[in-house]
Amino acid sequence: MSDIESLKNDLVIASRILANEEICDAFGHISVRHPVDPDRFLLARAVAPELVTSDDIIEFNLDGTAVCDDRKPFLERFIHGTLMAARPDVQSVVHSHSRGVIPFGITDTPIRPLLHSCGVLGHDVPVWDAGDVFGDTNLLISSNDMGADFAARLGNGRAALMRGHGSTVVGRSIQEAVYTAVYLDVNAQLQAEAMQLGKVKYLTDGEIDLIQPRLGDAKPGEGYDRTWQYWVRRAGLGPDAPVP
Known part of the structure; x- marks a missing residue:
């Protein structure tokens, strides 16, 4: 299997x-940077994540234009291209509307890591509000200008919320991006519950700095790799259930 075929397969698995x-x-949706040309990325056509197959993957330039493909793309493909253009370290991007996260994007309460598994979120999870620069919109990042403004708000972070919309996370691999997206929602749910009980003791910046490399530099079968294997099986995509 070639590098690009392997990444397409991982995109399908990640979507599931x-x-x-x-x-x-x-x-x-989830994207990955092209394995040969860093000025391009791979992203499925506009289809529900659970239905994505390898044949649905389209190659895009970082400005969001498709490379020799006229199938309907995701409107918000600009999220992916502008983040990769702004951040050479970003290899994969996940955009979602997971429900646990939404309340933190529309209130003054920030998401702060409180569980060791959530240290990947970093010191700060900012909120981007489309209205600050673009006024009344449909809240979708539908242009490179909006994407660049969002990328500036994310800065060098791992995750950012989008007011009244959802969230986006980045990773140095598909596996890391998926992990971050899942644990952003886990942290949001646990934080909302903990705040009902009293004052929350969050992770310190020092703890976060020690946790991040422990996950990212883990040996095979640990860190992001372990959770990936677990989620693959939970999604019914084990060795006996090949990806379409």
Whole structure:
């Protein structure tokens, strides 16, 4: 299997995982940077994540234009291209509307990591509000200008919320991006519950700095790799259930 075929296969698996873990429903998407040309990325055509197959994957330039493909793309493909253009370290992007996260994007309460598994979120999870720059919109990132503004708000972080819309996370691999998307929602749900009990003791910046490399530099079968294997099987995509 070539590098590009392997990445397409992982995109399909990731889409199924995100659907099965209820991070994505009929909406949401994941991309990966092209393995040969860093100025391009791979993203499915506009289809529900659970239905994505390798044949649905389209190659895009970072400005969001498709490479020799006229199938209907996701309107918000600009999220992916502008983030990769702004951040050479970003290899994969997940955009979703997971429900646990939404309340933190429309209130003054920030998401802060409180569980060791959620240290991947980093020190700060900012909120981007389309209205601050673009006024009344449909809240979708439908242009490179909006995408670039969002990328500036994310900065060097791992995740950012989008007011009245959802969230986007980045990773150095598909596996890392999926992990971050899942645990962003886990943290949001746990934080909302913990705040009902009293004052929450969050992770310190020092703890977060120690947790991040422990996950990212883990040996095979640990860190992102372990959760990936677990979620693959939960999504029914084990060795006996090849990806379409």
